[in-house]
Amino acid sequence: MAQLQEYKCPACGGALEFNAGIQKVKCPYCDTEYEMETLEKLDEQLKQEAEQKDDLKWENKPGSEWQENEKENMVMYSCESCGGQIVCDRETAATTCPYCDNPVVMVGNFKGNLRPDYVIPFQLDKKAAKEKFWSYLKDKRLLPKVFKTETHIDEIKGVYVPFWLFDADVNAHMRYKATRVETWSDSDYNYTKTNYYSIIRRGTVGFERVPVDGSSKMPDDLMESLEPFDFSQAVDFQTAYLAGYLADKYDVSEEQSENRANARIRNSTESVFRSTVNGYATVTQESSSIRFSNGNASYALFPVWLLNTTWRGTRYTFAMNGQTGKFVGNLPTDWGAYWRWLLSIAGGVGAAIYAVMWLWALL
Amino acid sequence: MKKIRNSLTAVLFLLVCFLPVFLSDPALAAAIPESRQKPLVVDEAELLTPQEEESLLARLEEISERQKCDVALVTVNSLDGKTIRNFADDFFDYNGYGWGSADDGLILVVDMKTRQWWISTHAYAITAFTDAGIDYIGDKISGSLSSGNYANAFFKYASLCDDFLTEARKGTPYDTGHLPKEKPGVLMLLLALGIGGVAGLIVVTVMRSQLKNVKPQESAQNYMTREGLRLSEERDLFMYSKTHRTARPKDTGGSSSSSSGSSTHTSSSGRSHGGGGGRF
Structure with a gap:
């Protein structure tokens, strides 16, 4: 068997192990199961992100000399x-x-x-x-x-x-963690299944x-x-x-x-990229790399x-x-007018509501 | 000897004469008097001062006359070994309470020994005072009974009976879902003023916000080029899932639909009574 690279669990951060019984990777700490393929893709993403740093440099100098x-x-x-x-x-x-x-x-x-x-x-x-x-x-x-x-x-x-x-021009590479929730029930239990996704956007x-x-x-x-x-x-x-x-x-x-x-x-940039992630119950930005x-x-x-x-x-x-x-x-602000307005509206609305309560009780 | 025989003959003759009456209503029908034997207020437990008793009596007589339905109350220190329900029914029946030929009426029994109250209704009062209605009256008076404000409790009982009878005469007796509406109290006034305060605060805050329109622009959305965002990579990758389950609350099966109307039972006199009671 090829040497298994150590992966970290995306759910809890613990070191993952391959479980031969189910032919999947299972986290020994939080019991979450992963497909091997998923982990490879996630790892690739993380490596790319590690190479990228924000780069917000301006090149050309503005203005000119006066005549x-x-x-x-x-x-x-x-x-x-x-x-x-x-x-x-x-x-x-x-x-x-x-x-x-x-x-x-x-x-x-x-x-x-x-x-x-x-x-x-x-x-x-x-x-x-x-x-x-x-x-x-x-x-x-x-x-x-x-x-x-x-x-x-x-x-x-x-x-x-x-x-x-x-x-x-801004080149951005964003990663989000998103969830979708399904619920169903049988005669004994209500079930809530939360699916976790890793969302990549580059553009x-x-x-x-x-x-x-x-x-x-x-x-x-x-x-x-x-x-x-x-x-x-x-x-x-x-x-x-x-x-x-x-x-x-x-x-x-x-x-x-x-x-x-x-x-x-x-x-x-963050909000325009975020607007392309749709159809999830929750979306959290996990990393962003923005280059000008x-x-x-x-x-x-x-x-x-x-x-x-x-x-x-x-x-x-x-x-x-x-x-x-x-x-x-x-x-x-005219504070005198502020309090006059506040108190007269409070009194007027309060009296009206109280009058309606009485009317309702008497009719 | 002859005298005795004559007397016996007379008794027998009388018995024979009245036998059909006994047979037609075998259960001690003769023990129910034609007219009321006792006043509408019988304060055996001495809970009221003479003045209170007098004005309460006047009030109940006025209500009974006007509503054509006896509204009575009795306070006792002993139930003579009966349950309070039977005691109330019997006290009503054998003392001839009730208005008109049908004996419309109700009686409130307050027993100081067991600290229970019971309202027994008969004839029209069964219609006017439903189970829910009696519970409602009990709720309103048991507080005063507990704290010893007996006069207070009894006057409240009188005016509630008056209201209930008036409502019943309209053809809509108070019942589940149609109980007297609560009059708004101080708490409601404070609530109304609180809502008014919130409304006022919203209005003045809006007015004040009109005075301020200087704020930094955190976005550069207006300066985005016309092409907008061009995505070169778009991937939604499923990672893992977690399932939680919670036990469903078990349905106990008992339907909790609240009942309405009046339940009735037959008293020792053979007549039908409604009623309800509680402790104080």
């Missing part, structure tokens, strides 16, 4: 309060910081940094942004009434926000231009809430698009932004309307997607 004449037309402002730096063309005079509403000062000609590859020009003007803001505040019953009157809506500013865009999925906010002044969750931007309207970058708007320049490098893109791509190929990053400016307002010592930042009009921003 000298392009730089001449642009000036930089710096905010003395929050340290934010913004760029605009010579004709557009910036007065206040879009991030913190404090005055900004011109610090000189634009210099350094990469030139963006793409820009999505503003599609919605300031008027549209204001309208969106008011309609966003409408029908919010727990919004403090005075909040609307104390907001300086005119200070809403159009800012081109720097984004890193990541492209990648490729492509991602295009996953955006990561490249400005440290912009909260990442706020910018992600503004998604999606429609990249089909993007054009090759020209300084002319900056006229009348402010622009931020990246201060979070492409390398620092990678992790965020990786995390999102990994989540989506043709990783590519580009540098783009996306249009965002920004409004900062300070109310009772807290700063609230609102942003609108300058392309789609999607409006985001957390609003304060």
Whole structure:
């Protein structure tokens, strides 16, 4: 007899033995039986997985160098309060910081940094942004009434926000453990049979231009809430698009932004692979190996309307997607109204239910 | 001597005259009086104050008159060696309880020695007070009986009998599946307010969530290329199976369908009675 390779029991991890009596492999610890062929296939899978490591590397470098004449037309402002730096063309005079509403000062000609590859020009003007803001505040019953009157809506500013865009083809190899359950019964017993499966999925999925906010002044969750931007309207970058708007320049490098893109791509890859495993009672992911190929990053400016307002010592930042009009921003809660609503609904519904109970008892 | 003979003759004559009556209802029919011999409340065990007894009596008389059905109660310290069922039946029969020619009525017997209660029903009361109905009344009064609130228990008995008779006159006597509905109490009020609180919390939470729409995007689904996922390998490999069995609960065979209606038995007087009782 050929030397039996030692296998581990997929159910309990114990060392398996070949049982001559039943011509099968049987685990001496948990009594589970296996076909020899099944074990060989499982072993092959495990060996392949051991060779694979996650590889999430990006290859190409984004952006390009600025032309000298392009730089001449642009000036930089710096905010003395929050340290934010913004760029605009010579004709557009910036007065206040879009991030913190404090005055900004011109610090000189634009210099350094990469030139963006793409820009999505503003599609919605300031008027549209204001309208969106008011309609966003409408029908919010727990919004403090005075909040609307104390907001300086005119200070809403159009800012081109720097984004890193990541492209990648993802090769993934996933293994799941899945179960199917059968039940039946005879006159004495109810039986539950759980069948265990090893599920293998291997394949490729492509991602295009996953955006990561490249400005440290912009909260990442706020910018992600503004998604999606429609990249089909993007054009090759020209300084002319900056006229009348402010622009931020990246201060979070492409390398620092990678992790965020990786995390999102990994989540989506896992969920799209998981969606191909159907017809099982339970599915557990046992291993995943994700590798990127043709990783590519580009540098783009996306249009965002920004409004900062300070109310009772807290700063609230609102942003609108300058392309789609999607409006985001957390609003304060009027706790007085909160309790009024809670108690009146609790009392009203409670009284109504109690009245129905009485009606039911009396009829 | 002649006097004695005359008396004997008279007795014999009387016997002969009344013999057909005896024969027609042999089981001591003559012992059931035509009219009621005792009041509707007989408190031999002295559980009630005179004032309580008086107002309870007035209440029962009013109910009996209005419902045309005697509602009586008796408290005793001894059952004279009988079972409480027989004692109740006999007390009802031989004291002439019952309204009208059919003797419609019921009596509640409370025996302080054995701490048992029994309700014996007769004629129309058998229809109005089903087995389930009597159990229901017993449930409602035995608590007060146990704790010594006798007046309380008896007034509750009176008003329940009133309700039961009213319902029976409508043609739908209280029975299994059709017992008096419970009035909602404080517990139900708290439950209602609890449900209201949960409803309120849901509404304000929804309102509050409208104020917050900033959240990170954990997925990159929007940026997946149009071709989507291309699978190069797809294998579902059966590994092993495990079977568990659990013993089936044995069917004991006894059908637990709850019975309805009134069960009856014949008392020592030969009349038919319904009834039920319990301990307190």
